Amino acid sequence: MTQPALDPIKFEVVRNALTQAAEEMAIALRRSAYSTNVKTRQDFSCAFFDKNLRSVAQAFTQPVHLGSFVRHVPIAVKRYGPENLGPGDMILSNDPYGGGVHLNDISLIGPVYYGDELVGYTACLAHHVDVGGGAPASVGAFREVFQEGIIIPPIKFVNNGNLDQDLFRLVVSQIRSKRETSGDFRAQIASNKTGTLRITEIIDRYGLDEFNLYIDEIIEYTDRRTQAEVDRLPKGVYQAEGFVDNDGFSDDVVKLAVKITINDEGVRFDTSGSDQQRRAPVNSTFAQTFSACAYALRCLMDKDLPVNDGFYRYVHVDAPEGTVTNCVHPAPVVGGWETHVRLNDLIFEALSPALPDEVCAGTKSMQCHSGFGGENHQTGEYYCFLETLAGGYGARSTSDGPDAVQSHGQNTENAPIEETESNYPVQITRYELVPDSEGPGEYRGGLGLRRDYTFPEEATFTILADRDKAGPRGLFDGERGSKSVYALIQNGEEEHLSSKTTVQLKPGDVISYRTSGGGGYGSPKNRESEAVLSDVLQGKISVGRARERYGVAVDIQSQTVDKTETERLRSGT
């Protein structure tokens, strides 16, 4: 058989059709899912892999899944054995030590057959609100992975199109939020089925030979464009060190280190020098660390660059085994994303001297989970709720960091208060910006936010977050954003809690989050005084802070800047 010739027009057509197929998988999943975390907060991703398990097209709602999901899928399929998978079969897996991440992220993977021939795999990942383990929503500080929930090695969950009812009952029995989780599994199945249909239609149209040819070319095309982008990056070695504030059991900071080498061969990330793994929820699996590096690299490239195997092959990661950046069995992993996202801040900090106009100052850079559950007295059901809260974004060389927004790999929506209160026994009593939480700078960091939860019934509440020792760092004389505060308010008395803890609540108790502000960029003394005035008038920054941190005197009566006084303050006389 002769190789068909490449046609640049067909290439673009097939490429768009594949991307469209992945997008349709994402839409099917989102719209038919049950849990607030998947349906509203969009904590999931979908992708198509070719028969050689190379990622080809993906629809990502969450960049954290960028590198991790594409590592997990090939490993899971190889472990199960592609020869053991027929048309309509799907395997389920969340094994952190089989290429996975934390247990909540469960992937469902199915082969796509065209006639008798294997042509690829559709896969989707969803963050399930509960996977069992020691606390509702399966977040909390534990010593071993076994305490974190059900561990699922690759198992055949769907057999020739039919859900394996025995396995389904076994899995769901381990889980608190049975109804929601069952619904989310059905949505994942619907997503893969949608993908399979679309891929089949594309092959119907172009034939299998051309389909395979264009998949190869899509990956090579991405490779060429990635190479062009890498060539543009400043060559050199860049380093930074930082830490996760505590590990949930001890108050010792968890040291992280990253060295980035950019040369003609590509970009190498080395995390040597990071702390040894802990018997505590701060361990990142290799997939999570890889994902942090892939995300950072992607941010430095053309917005329009496709992401598939042709891009991933440029991400080289050296993460020593047994460290918090590449933990080994049976370390707990639920807080691995905290380490992952902090690595992102470090990577951008390391690159800031070379790419001052492309990076941002320190951001929230924590997942900031809020998870709770218990028996719903009205329905008698065990309920679980999980969300993550935004914080201030880091400032950039020519613009302020936006207020109250998710950072880096995380882009999950907030849960609407009215929807939350309609479905769960909780009342949100405060949701607002935290004034004066920004990192001062010529461009300031974004403000953090406050969210208060009041519980009318007993509940178990887990905070799995960070930033309670120090706020995000500034760049080039920009200052740190405020640190986070996690508080329990009982009978009006406020008590500060650890950033990684589980507490039992009595009726009437309030849990209050005040998340960190973003780091500033450049010296606050260089900030335009009119910009400071605007922040003061909007109530985002107090008059006192404007004076002390920015050297700007605001006359609140006339709503103007007192120029003489400002000049005096800024000249330091």
Added chain:
Amino acid sequence: MTSTSHFPVGSETGDQRFRIGVDIGGTFTDGTLVDSVTGEVTTSKVLSTPSNPASGFISAVQKLLSVDSVDPAAIEHVVHATTVATNAIIEGKTAKTAFVTTEGFRDMLEIARQIRPSLYDLQFEKPAPLVPRQLCFEVPERLNAKGEVVTPLDESALAQLVEQIAESEIEAVAVCLLHSYRNPDHERRVGETIAAKLPKVIISLSSDVVPEFREYLRASTTVINSSVAPIVSTYLSSISDQLVAENVTSELLVMQSSGGVYPAKAASENPVFMVESGPAAGAVAAASLGSSLGYPNVISFDMGGTTAKASLIRNGQPNITKDYSVGGAAQSGTGAFGGASGYPIRTPVVDLVEIGAGGGSIAWVDSGGALRVGPHSAGADPGPVCYGLGGRQPTITDANLVLGRLDPDYFAGGEMKLDREAAYAAIRTHCAEPLGLSVEGAAHGIVEIANTAMVNALRLVSVQRGHDPRDFMLIGFGGAGPAHTVRLAEQAGIPKVLIPLGPGTASALGLLVTDVRMEGSATLIARADQVDLAKISSEFERLESLGREAHHQAASASGEPEFERAVEMRYWGQSFELSVPVPKRDSIDQHWMDELTESFHEAHETAYGFRANDEPVELVNLRLTTVGKIARPKMRKLANVDSDPSSSIKGFRQVYFASETGDRGMIDSTVYDRSLLPAGAVFTGPAIVEEPDCTTVIHPEWKVTVDQFGNLSIEH
């Protein structure tokens, strides 16, 4: 709540046989006048006047009246589609507005959905709230999810708040208190108190505008409503006054985003319902045309100079969505965070997918060696290379010219000469040489790649919503649409295409073939197996009485209104609702509910590929549309009938075509003059049909039949 505008409501006397539609677009303002007795259509096209849109509006009307010497007293009504509300938002020129909410939630608009509009962009910006923080106010009060009072409204704090608002010199206020969709008492009290102190300020209550749960979406909708209301109301008053000056005293109606029209007074009070006024008109035109020809299921494809829009019509009605954002980046329809770059609204909008592919979209080769089309557009200035106005980068129009699909000497009816040589050279330099293709091959590639994006848009509105495009007829219009429509049908497997007469202004005709529609809704969250059926009845009855009241304020809607009831439902625990029409039964009893539940299961299976019979089903919102029927104008038949089209042949030329199996290259094609084509004429592709504002390309193996009204009916 208050409006100082006065609009004429028309009179019932005299022989009112004419209707006028005016559609203001970015470049042109299109006017259409229909004689509803004979079906005769007159059109006018004038340049839009963005700084003062009313001026373009009135010129279009004057032109229509003068052409046919129509007596202004014989005008039944004037229907208008306008982007004045959208433009105010996009250009940041909304009225100074205050926002009032429950204590603790002042930053609802600032925080929005806490997400970034783009994933890998460290330099992103969140859209600035339409109300700055210093104009966001809190009032102590709180309801729970059942609508019960947890904290009573603090009257003295409210009084202080009103003083503060009074000092801030605002033009409008939006009020959105938590759970007001369950119980509007506190919102009403806040509204009354502000109105008593500030009678001239426009006040929008979220429980009036869109009484549905999810506070940020409701607040955003309410803020948009109040912040554009002063602008829209001034604009419509001015148009109305100018119409009166032309002795046109008939009722002024405005196109809504949902495809229905409503009186100018209602539009002034609730302008958020008209933000997508223009695009809706095109979908309505396609729906009406399809229905009148016996095709209730059609896909509408409208392509102009900068964008192309697709929407799906089932049973004669455009699909409607409430998942929509205004003022953001162009909607791809799939981008999960597309909405995060704009301001969400939760009012019904014709479900259309708009993509950045128009005649002016620029073709280029990227760093990986792929040929790309768009998203940049040459627009009207400098325009495509062939316009000779300074454009240097090749566009879709240039490609169509090189392929012989456009006639360089008959563009805009011959008013503008196109430079084919320049287009050829630009495609050679920018596309053909870098890719090692022939110039025709590259030009064909440009068109095919743009077509792929458009086919995706057709798929998004059909397949993604669970409908097979092959079950639909494709109607193509807009200045650039008919050059692409037949090929799109070929690619999407659609067997039948229709190109209306006068495709360039077909959209404006949509204004004259719709009904007065008023949307009402109420949140009623309850499981189907537990819901109080009497409550459903009483809520629908309450919505009907509100609808009837509004109906009687619209002069053009004669007689009693009709009501369309639907329930938005989901599986208990899901978050996205499907709208399900209610069963046609006399009373709301258990049978009614069983049928409704079954309809929901079916709708869910259609949309998502599965049904869960054992899962509880939940009702979320009741929706009621009050329809005041407006009689459709008659369609005019062609006088000339002949199955032989040879008398309308203008000539022959070489046109490039390709098929799935390979290139055909430049082949000899017949060129027809559309104005001479008789009813009943039959011919086959390859062919080109030309009319002054549009060119239709007929691909080989497609057969054209000219129907009795002059539409081109094209089948494979």
